[in-house]
Amino acid sequence: KNEVxxxxxxxxxxxxxxxxxxxxxxxxxxxxxxxxxxPGGGIVSLFMLSSGKKKHGRLIATINIQEKHSSLHxxxxxxxxxxxxxxxxxxxxxxxxxxTGTSLTVIP
Amino acid sequence: xxxxxxxPSWVICKSGTSVKIECRSLDFQATTMFWYRQFPKxxxxxxxTSNEGSKATYEQGVEKDKFLINHASLTLSTLTxxxxxxxxxxxxxCSALKPGQLDEQxxxxxxxxxxx
Numbered sequence: 001k002n003e004v005x006x007x008x009x010x011x012x013x014x015x016x017x018x019x020x021x022x023x024x025x026x027x028x029x030x031x032x033x034x035x036x037x038x039p040g041g042g043i044v045s046l047f048m049l050s051s052g053k054k055k056h057g058r059l060i061a062t063i064n065i066q067e068k069h070s071s072l073h074x075x076x077x078x079x080x081x082x083x084x085x086x087x088x089x090x091x092x093x094x095x096x097x098x099x100t101g102t103s104l105t106v107i108p
Numbered sequence: 109x110x111x112x113x114x115x116p117s118w119v120i121c122k123s124g125t126s127v128k129i130e131c132r133s134l135d136f137q138a139t140t141m142f143w144y145r146q147f148p149k150x151x152x153x154x155x156x157t158s159n160e161g162s163k164a165t166y167e168q169g170v171e172k173d174k175f176l177i178n179h180a181s182l183t184l185s186t187l188t189x190x191x192x193x194x195x196x197x198x199x200x201x202c203s204a205l206k207p208g209q210l211d212e213q214x215x216x217x218x219x220x221x222x223x224x
Contacts, residue, residue, distance in 0.1 A: 033213065041146070041199045042217040086151060090213070096142070098151045 003027045006087050006099035013106050019074040021102045023087030026068065027095075034061050034072045035086040037101070043086075046072070077106045111135055112204045114216035121192055122224055129187045129219045131202030137182035138204035142213070143175075146199040158185045192223040 004025045013019050023032070034046040047054050047061040049070075054061050058077075063070040074081055087099040111134040121127050131141055139160045144152040156177050157165045164177035174196075176188040185204075189196050201218040 035215065041201075041220060043152075043201060043215040045213065045215055048212055088152075096154050098153075100151045 002100070003091075003097040004087055004089050004099040006085075006102050008102060009100065010103045011105070013077050013104070015078060015106055015108050017077050017106075019077050019081075019104065019106075021072045021085050021087075021104070023070045023072070023099055024068060025070075025087075025089045025097070027089060027097060028092040029068075029089045030092050031090040032063050032070050033086075033088040033090070034070075035088060037084040037086060039083070046085075074104075079106045079108050082106050112202065112214045112216040114200075114202055114219050116219060117217060118220040118222075120222045120224060123193055124191055126188055126190045127192055127221060129189075129200055129202075129221075131185045131187070131204065131216050133183045133204040133206070133214070136204075136206045138185075138206065139182060140205040141179060141185040142203045142205070143177060143185070143187050144201045144203070146201060146218075152201065155187075189221065192221070194223045197221055197223045 007022050031048050031050050033048050036044045036046050049061055049063050058075045060073040082105050084101045084103050086101045089097045113132045115130045119127055141158040143155045145155050146152050154167050155170045158177045158179040160179045160182050166172045174190055179185040199218050199220050202216040203213045206212045
């Protein structure tokens with residue numbers, strides 16, 4: 001069993017749709033990361049959070065520490081949002097655990 | 109936001125040769141950097157933790173004599189793939205930890221290595 005589980009694995013949406021990607025973890029964490037990886041491989045760190053909610057543009061990340069669950073939301077999705085989204089956890093023991101990623105395709 | 113660069117962005121080399129990949133934190137000092145490997149359509153795999161001025165800590169199963177890591181300064185860590193083989197072909201990504209109240213990790217753009 002992976003320490004970090006993501007769902008769904010693959011997601012196809014129409015442009016404009018509201019998108020949610022979920023992440024559950026089983027370890028004690030000091031931080032939860034959401035990463036975006038575009039085709040070609042470059043990775044961008046979208047959010048790092050340890051509690052509550054963060055918003056950046058059309059992206060929103062939330063975390064519920066008690067339930068060990070985080071979500072990444074994309075409002076008004078656009079084809080340029082098509083990428084792999086990876087959830088990663090920094091454990092309290094300073095180890096990193098990665099989810100397997102969610103491949104998002106937004107169709108015009 | 110903080111910036112981490114990698115060089116080269118892609119490299120092709122012949123079997124048996126060694127390849128050095130650089131990871132630099134451009135606008136902050138990073139005592140800790142991380143090296144990851146990613147196989148096609150798979151998630152990141154942590155290879156090693158690089159600490160400035162000390163030996164790197166390698167994850168289980170990663171050959172430290174094959175993947176040499178040197179963190180000689182607070183802004184530079186290097187990964188050298190020695191005696192490269194085709195199975196070493198992969199996407200190598202570094203990240204740097206920016207010290208602060210909540211340590212933030214910034215990822216480099218990655219280096220694609222192809223060994224022929």
